[in-house]
Amino acid sequence: MAIVAGDKKARLLLLARRFPFNHGEVAAESYLENEIGILSTSFDEVLAVGTEAPSGDVPTCALPGNVKPLALGCGNSSKDKVLLAAKGALLPLSSGKGVREAYASESVRGIGKRAFRGYFAARAKAKADALAEELPRLGFDPTHIYSFWLYDTALVAAWLTDAYPCARAVARAHGYDLYSDRTHVHYLPFRGYLLSKLAWVLPCSKDGEEYINANWPGHEGKVTTSYLGTREMPDKSGEPMGRPLRVVSCSRVVDVKRVPLLAKAITLLDAEGLCVEWTHYGDGPQLEEARAACSSLTRSTARFAGALQNDALLGExxxxxxxxFVNVSTSEGLPLSIMEACGCGIPVVATDVGGTHEIVADGTNGFLLPSGCGPEDVAAAIRRFASLGEAEGACMRRAARAAWEKGFRLEANVEGLVRSLGVDGRNEGE
Incomplete structure (x- = not known):
């Protein structure tokens, strides 16, 4: 049993968007399906809140016995955004101390940025108000709070530390919730306020840590890289390279992932006479475009296997x-999909964006491409890999597995998160 100061039960409030009610809406939160089994052993009770999951929804994954799910029902449609922005503009006049402090922490110019801040704050306030009702009803007094995103749920976590002064709050940071240039107004609200209120901010890559420290200096003591990780994977690094070349990719088929670009690269290789069997896991609005790009394949094949639950994907x-494994995204944090591939001993071709270079070493366990690469560049990298000798290919497979073993084992990395939460007394009072 986990005990904190004063022999009080350790209760973790986990704030996510959809987990544990994730039907694929938030792909990255599939990670929590594996993390929760390890994380929950450090707490007496865990309340896992899918803040945007519809009320009454049923969990989509098995949960440990001490984990209670809560679908908070605070999702919003595109129609709600204008209303939320309007509500947010009035929040400093009608809300409590925490909201006023957040707004007072920064000066924002520009109608677009102000509207986005209002939307962001109102979205967080709706979730905070819903939790203010649910936590007493459930008799759940959190001693620790963990926001999976450095976004509106992190603001909720910061505000909750005022209502629950014993709570220690941390937030992970990934991609869209971390890099300001990924928003339509090149701005993320309340960064300084969040960094001052949270006990730790845990970017999932060193690139993210450096980005935070460069843009919001003065908080370096509470910003530290906390890699995600994957559970033990079957070590297939000893398998020889096959013919035809079997290429795999895994992502949502959306603009930032550029799956149609990869499809065009496969078509180029096919036209050159290289036989490729390409399998893509995931779906999305650009799926038909990717499928159409492969319609002229003669020697090669393209299989679009659709979106799978994480257990099923790892089974594949x-x-x-x-x-x-190939990833040609224009932006990333540090992709779980690459960790999973390396865990199996599969070399990687990927764009050098975000923290990708922290797991893919160019020429060692794969090849890195510039973010602005075109189909010809991707085809050239795949061709380069296909031309490796047997010994070189085997070396790359072993190096892929070694990269995972060194930095991306789930159990070891969750232990680091637990230390940041201070459950065992370490880091308490900092």
Whole structure:
């Protein structure tokens, strides 16, 4: 049993968008399906809140016995955004100390940025108000709060530390919630306020840590890289390279992931006479575009396997042989999909964006491409891999597995999160 100061039960409030009610709406939160089993052992009770999951929803994954799910029902449609922005503009006049402090912490110019801040704050306030009703009803007094995102749920966590002064709050940071240039107004609200209120901010890459420290200096003592990780994967690094070349990719089929670009690269290789069997896991609005780009394949094949639950996806990796994993996103944090591939001993071709270079070492366990690469560049990197000798290919497979073993084991990395939460007394009072 986990005990904190004063022999009080350790109760963790976990704030996510959809987990544990994630039907694929938030792909990155599939990570929590694996983390929760380890994280929950450090607490007596855990309340896992899908803040945007519809009320009454049913969990989509198995949960440990001490984890209670809560679907908060605070999702919003695109129609709600204008209303939320308007509400947010009035919040400093009608809300409590925490909201006023957040607004007073920064000066924002520009109608677009002000509207986005209002939307952001109102969205957080709706979630905070809903939790203010649910936590007493459930008799759940959190001693620790963990926001999976450095976004509106992190603001909720910051405000809750005023209502629950014993609570220690931390937030992870990934991509859209971290890099300001990924928003339509190149701005993320309340960064300084969040950094001052949270006990730790945990970017999932060193690139993210450096970005925070460069843009919001003065908080370096509470910003530290906390890699995500994957559970033990089948080590397939000893498998020889196959013919035809089996390429795999895994992502939502949306603009930032550029799956149609990869499809065009496969078509170029096919036209050159290289036989490729490409499998893509995931779906999205650009799926038909990607499928159409492969309609002229003659020697090669393209299989679009659709979106799978994480357990099913990892089962696919275990049951099938893949020679190369490819990711051509224009932006990333540090992709779980690459960690999973490396865990199986699959080399990687990827764009050098975000923290990708922290797991893919160019020429060692894969090849890195510039973010602005085109189909010809991707095709050239795949061709380069296909031309490796047997010994070189085997070396890359072993190096892929070694990169995972060194930095991306789930159990070891969750231990780091637990230390940041201070459950065992370490870091308390900092």
């Amino acid at each position: 990796y275990a049951a099938n042989h893949f020679d190369l």
